[in-house]
Amino acid sequence: MKGELVPLNLLPIGNFGIVKHIISKGSNRRRLMDLGLITDTTVVSLRKSPSGDPIAYEIRGTVIALRSEEASNILVKIINSEGGNLL
Amino acid sequence: MIATEQISNKNILDQIFGIQINSPDEIIIALAGNPNTGKSTVFNSLTGLNQHTGNWPGKTVNNAQGSYNHNNKNYILVDLPGTYSLLANSIEEEVARDFICYGDPKTTVVIADATCLERNLILLLQILEITDNVVLCVNLMDEAQRKGIEVDLVQLSKILGIPVVGTNARDKIGLDKLKDMVEMVSLGKMDLKPMKVTYNEDVNKILINIEKKLEKNVKKNINYRWLAINFINNPMNIHETMKFLQEYGYLNEDENIEKITDEVKDILFEKNIILQDVQDNIVSTIVKKSEEIYKQIIDIKNKNYNKIDRKIDDILTSKTFGIPIMLSLLAVIFWITIQGANYPSDALANLFFYIEGYLDKFFLHYRLPLWLHGILVLGVYRTLAWVISVMLPPMAIFFPLFTLLEDLGYLPRIAFNLDNFFKKACAHGKQALTMCMGFGCNAAGVISCRIIDSPRERLIAIITNNFVPCNGRFPILISIAMIFLGGGFTGGFQSVIATLAVINVIVLGVIITLIVSKILSKTILKGLPSSFTLELPPYRKPQIGRILIRSILDRTLFVLGRAVMVAAPAGLIIWLMANTTINGNSILDHGANILNPFGKLIGMDGYIIMAFLLGLPANEIVIPILVMSYMSTGAMLELESLEALRLLLIDNGWTWLTAVCVMIFTLLHFPCGTTLLTIKKETQSLKWTLLSFLIPTVSGIIVCFIIAQTTRLLGFA
Numbered sequence: 001m002k003g004e005l006v007p008l009n010l011l012p013i014g015n016f017g018i019v020k021h022i023i024s025k026g027s028n029r030r031r032l033m034d035l036g037l038i039t040d041t042t043v044v045s046l047r048k049s050p051s052g053d054p055i056a057y058e059i060r061g062t063v064i065a066l067r068s069e070e071a072s073n074i075l076v077k078i079i080n081s082e083g084g085n086l087l
Numbered sequence: 088m089i090a091t092e093q094i095s096n097k098n099i100l101d102q103i104f105g106i107q108i109n110s111p112d113e114i115i116i117a118l119a120g121n122p123n124t125g126k127s128t129v130f131n132s133l134t135g136l137n138q139h140t141g142n143w144p145g146k147t148v149n150n151a152q153g154s155y156n157h158n159n160k161n162y163i164l165v166d167l168p169g170t171y172s173l174l175a176n177s178i179e180e181e182v183a184r185d186f187i188c189y190g191d192p193k194t195t196v197v198i199a200d201a202t203c204l205e206r207n208l209i210l211l212l213q214i215l216e217i218t219d220n221v222v223l224c225v226n227l228m229d230e231a232q233r234k235g236i237e238v239d240l241v242q243l244s245k246i247l248g249i250p251v252v253g254t255n256a257r258d259k260i261g262l263d264k265l266k267d268m269v270e271m272v273s274l275g276k277m278d279l280k281p282m283k284v285t286y287n288e289d290v291n292k293i294l295i296n297i298e299k300k301l302e303k304n305v306k307k308n309i310n311y312r313w314l315a316i317n318f319i320n321n322p323m324n325i326h327e328t329m330k331f332l333q334e335y336g337y338l339n340e341d342e343n344i345e346k347i348t349d350e351v352k353d354i355l356f357e358k359n360i361i362l363q364d365v366q367d368n369i370v371s372t373i374v375k376k377s378e379e380i381y382k383q384i385i386d387i388k389n390k391n392y393n394k395i396d397r398k399i400d401d402i403l404t405s406k407t408f409g410i411p412i413m414l415s416l417l418a419v420i421f422w423i424t425i426q427g428a429n430y431p432s433d434a435l436a437n438l439f440f441y442i443e444g445y446l447d448k449f450f451l452h453y454r455l456p457l458w459l460h461g462i463l464v465l466g467v468y469r470t471l472a473w474v475i476s477v478m479l480p481p482m483a484i485f486f487p488l489f490t491l492l493e494d495l496g497y498l499p500r501i502a503f504n505l506d507n508f509f510k511k512a513c514a515h516g517k518q519a520l521t522m523c524m525g526f527g528c529n530a531a532g533v534i535s536c537r538i539i540d541s542p543r544e545r546l547i548a549i550i551t552n553n554f555v556p557c558n559g560r561f562p563i564l565i566s567i568a569m570i571f572l573g574g575g576f577t578g579g580f581q582s583v584i585a586t587l588a589v590i591n592v593i594v595l596g597v598i599i600t601l602i603v604s605k606i607l608s609k610t611i612l613k614g615l616p617s618s619f620t621l622e623l624p625p626y627r628k629p630q631i632g633r634i635l636i637r638s639i640l641d642r643t644l645f646v647l648g649r650a651v652m653v654a655a656p657a658g659l660i661i662w663l664m665a666n667t668t669i670n671g672n673s674i675l676d677h678g679a680n681i682l683n684p685f686g687k688l689i690g691m692d693g694y695i696i697m698a699f700l701l702g703l704p705a706n707e708i709v710i711p712i713l714v715m716s717y718m719s720t721g722a723m724l725e726l727e728s729l730e731a732l733r734l735l736l737i738d739n740g741w742t743w744l745t746a747v748c749v750m751i752f753t754l755l756h757f758p759c760g761t762t763l764l765t766i767k768k769e770t771q772s773l774k775w776t777l778l779s780f781l782i783p784t785v786s787g788i789i790v791c792f793i794i795a796q797t798t799r800l801l802g803f804a
Contacts, residue, residue: 025363027176028618030320030370034172035620036206036378038371047400050409051507054516056400056623060378061203063400063623065503067510070618 006078009055009071011045017076018042024073036060037074099335104190105144106152106165113154113161114273117187119214120198121207122169123624125226127151128256128633129198130166133266138164148182148537157266162273165192171206173213174320174370177540187217188313189335193273194220196265201231201238201253202392202625204385208377211247212284217313219281221249222268228253228261230627235389243384248280257630286372290365293319296354304347305337318351320366325351396625400500409504414590416497420488422586425565428480429582435479439472461666462659470658473711474650477562482647485558486638489527494629498523502621512601513608513616515544518551522600525555526593527642529758530765532557537769541617547604549766550779553758554600556592559650559706563753564589566710570733571746588750596754603782611778649761653704654711661701661712675716689788690748690795692740699752704760706753744798748791755787 011017019041022029036059037043044058054065100106100115108115120126130138134153143150151166167186168179187195195218199207204225214221225238244251250268254261271277286294297315305311309332318325329344338344355362403412443464450460492498498520506516517538525532532552539545556564568588569581608614664674672680675697682700683693694716702709714732717739736745757780758766767776 024618029363030172030175030366031618031620033367033370033374034175034209036209036374038367038374041374046397047404048406049404049503049506050406053507053510054503054621056404056503060205062206063396065506065516065621065623067506067516067616067618069616070620 004077005075007072008043008045008057008066008074008076009053009068011043011076011078013045013047013055016042016044016079018079019074020077021075022073023075024070028070028073032070032074035062035064042079043076099189099191103144103335104165104186105141105150106163106190108163110161113163114194115163115165115190115192116269116273117165117167117190117192117195118198119167119183119187119195119210120169121171121200121210123622124169124198124200124207125256126169126198127166128630129196129224129226129254129262129265130164131633132256132259132262134164143182146178146182148178150182155266157270160270162266162269165190170210172210173217174316176321176324184217184317187214188310192218192220194222194269196222196224196269198224198226201225201227202234202236204238205377205381208380209373212282212373212376215247215249215281215283216316217310219249219279220272221279221281222265222272223247223249223251224261224265225251225253226256229255229258230625234392235387236392237386237388239384239386243380246282246380246383248282250277257633284372284376287368289360290319290368290372293354293360293365297351300347300350300354304339304342305332306339309337316369319355319362319369322352322355322362393625399626400623403497403500404503413501413504414594416492417593418586418590420485420492421561421565421589422582423488424481424485424561425569425582425585425589427484431480431483432476435476436472439476443468443472462662466662467655467658470654470661470708470711470715471651473714474654474707475647477566477710478559478650478707479643479647481562481565482558482643483639485561486527486642487634489523490634490638490642491629494627494634496624496626499621499623503623506621508601509604510616512604513614514547514601514604515539515541515616516619516621518544518548518600518604521548521552522555522597525552525557527558529553529555529557529762531642533762533765533769540619541614543608543612543614544617546770546775547607547612549769550607550775550782551600551603553762553779553783554603554754555596556754557706557759559759560753561589562707563710564592564750566732567746567750567753570736571741571743592750592754595751599755599786603786650705650707653760654708657701657704657708658711661715665715679716688795689752689791690744690798691752691791692745694739695745695749695752699756702759703757706759709753744795744803748795751791751794752787755783755790757781757784 005020006017008017019037019039021039022032022037024032041059046056046058046063048055049065054067055071056063056065057071100108106115118126118130130151130153133155135155137155138151138153140149140151142148148168153164153166155162155164165186167183170177170180170183173180173184173187186192195214197211197214199211211221211223223243225240225243228238231238238253240251240253250272252261252265252268254265256262272279285291294312294315297318298311301311301314305314314328317328326344326348329338329348332338333340333342333344402408446464446468447460450464501523502516502519505519509516509518520538521532521535524535529552532555533549536545536548536552539548565585568585572584572588661675664678667674669677679693679697681693682696686692686696694713697716698709698713701712714735717735757763763776763780766779767773770776
């Protein structure tokens with residue numbers, strides 16, 4: 001899967017992804033970008049909630065939970081499972 | 088109408104922002120920042136008790152104002168809603184950006200969290216687009232230090248070109264320096280060279296074109312560049328903004344705002360411009376700039392600084408343990424409340440009845456009429472005594488414990504754990520939070536629904552808030568559970584059983600909340616759940632002192648005060664009803680007799696229904712009314728023990744079925760008067776208020792009917 005673009009909600013827990021494309025439009029797009037989710041931002045998939053959705057991500061030093069509908073509109077490139085290219 | 092002559096700034100402040108200044112010497116300061124940065128701690132530390140809260144005129148957004156004195160100058164501090172950005176279109180952001188832009192604060196203080204500065208800088212850079220007079224307050228410095236995050240404040244100030252102050256607001260560290268800096272900036276004693284973001288060529292061209300356009304028409308000192316940025320981000324609001332500018336004298340009355348609006352739109356919608364790219368570029372440029380600054384001023388000594396937070400989250404939100412832990416925590420809180428409240432409740436009751444003895448003597452000594460003694464002592468005083476001794480101890484224990492969870496940062500985790508259920512009910516994830524607030528007080532819960540942006544989901548949250556029992560209803564649940572469900576057991580075990588029973592009622596309340604939310608979403612409030620983002624902020628060391636003060640003053644005494652205000656006249660009226668006889672029976676008896684067949688149908692009796700109806704002003708007085716009407720004397724029972732209450736109830740035909748139905752009906756009936764008024768205020772609609780009354784009441788009647796009839800049919804009771 002490495003190198004391919006996947007929706008953020010499918011980024012395996014513990015993995016890093018680099019945001020490559022945001023599909024959402026309008027105010028949803030704006031809200032995501034205001035949290036610092038812009039192209040080339042590194043995000044980490046941290047944990048799933050007990051029922052599997054939403055999923056918490058680390059975004060620019062903060063932890064933000066997104067529902068799958070939302071996260072599926074963010075396409076990321078998986079880089080590495082154990083860290084490394086964090087910055 | 089206005090417009091021909093310019094409206095002074097004082098009027099704008101008053102009319103649009105609801106801010107009154109006493110003298111022109113007062114200095115207005117805005118307080119902005121992301122949510123979860125300790126902004127309200129800074130606000131409280133600076134203003135102390137000199138503050139008042141209300142709404143922004145015409146908007147359901149909280150508006151807190153306070154004042155402080157520094158070097159003989161009076162400062163008015165306006166606490167803006169916590170937001171991540173100022174560019175999007177939520178009401179909170181609109182309020183914040185309008186105030187900074189048109190409210191003309193002398194200084195805007197931006198509060199940032201030292202442990203996640205990068206994201207916080209995004210808002211700061213946006214604010215620097217509106218005004219130069221900014222002081223950055225980097226709060227939670229102690230937390231950052233503990234986590235091994237070092238912030239170079241001097242370098243940050245150099246880069247940004249504005250004063251930067253590090254604070255620990257909860258220990259009041261750095262606040263004097265903050266006040267000094269605010270003074271310097273406000274009085275123009277400081278040379279500010281704020282950093283400005285540079286956008287790419289294309290964006291710049293558009294900005295300059297709009298600015299030129301505005302310069303021609305818009306007069307007075309207004310930030311054209313910010314207006315231009317705002318227009319790019321909210322092109323649908325250009326006309327509205329123009330109208331606003333004209334109304335408040337920024338534009339001449341004879342200017343044709345339609346024409347100006349169209350001209351600005353022509354610039355924005357030119358055929359080789361893709362607006363979304365322009366908007367993206369503005370946001371991205373700011374985010375990248377924040378990242379760039381952040382890297383220059385931060386030194387992370389401990390790369391795993393948030394390891395402990397992650398570990399705690401692993402447990403508290405774990406697939407297996409997340410929800411059980413949540414329920415256990417709730418159970419522990421209730422158990423401590425029930426167990427801990429017993430002793431002080433008894434002590435208070437004893438005290439009150441000791442005092443009553445003196446009151447009796449007083450009435451006897453002065454040969455005051457018997458009816459006066461009845462009304463004042465047996466009616467008003469005993470009801471008050473009951474309400475205070477039953478309510479005060481559990482609230483004084485429950486609210487601090489609940490505030491402790493809030494302070495620790497656990498509540499967002501509850502929302503995280505439960506969100507999927509709310510999503511399936513087509514409701515907003517933050518409804519979990521407003522629901523939790525309802526445990527304290529449903530009126531407070533209804534107000535807290537403001538955190539939900541989407542009007543549809545906010546209504547759902549408001550209407551269903553009453554399905555979680557508030558503090559006024561817990562005493563009913565707890566005492567009945569203790570008597571009838573824990574009755575066979577002794578000592579500590581009794582309260583364990585009672586706790587379990589109460590937890591069950593709560594879980595039932597949550598389930599019904601979800602079911603009703605879903606039904607509403609599929610019928611009168613159709614729609615899909617809107618998107619939302621939920622921040623899980625770092626766990627914080629709780630501020631025990633502040634928790635005690637906040638929960639005792641703001642919550643306990645507030646709720647108790649309300650209950651007392653209601654209970655005193657209610658005690659009087661009910662005593663009169665119980666002691667005025669027509670044809671040998673009291674008015675209360677007559678009422679109860681009429682309601683009795685209906686009461687029996689749903690597993691209760693006429694007196695219980697009567698008590699709930701008379702308890703409309705406040706749920707706290709349901710039990711006292713019931714007790715009063717069961718007592719032949721028409722006055723309230725002396726609160727010797729729960730055992731006395733048990734005997735009284737059994738004498739009046741209570742079985743475990745009655746107990747269960749009363750507990751269910753306690754959970755599922757109309758909201759109290761205060762909550763209904765609050766709902767009316769928040770929804771501005773009689774229809775939704777009426778529905779909020781009917782939905783729980785009807786569901787209560789149905790559930791109790793089914794339980795009562797099935798048990799009777801099966802011959803259990």
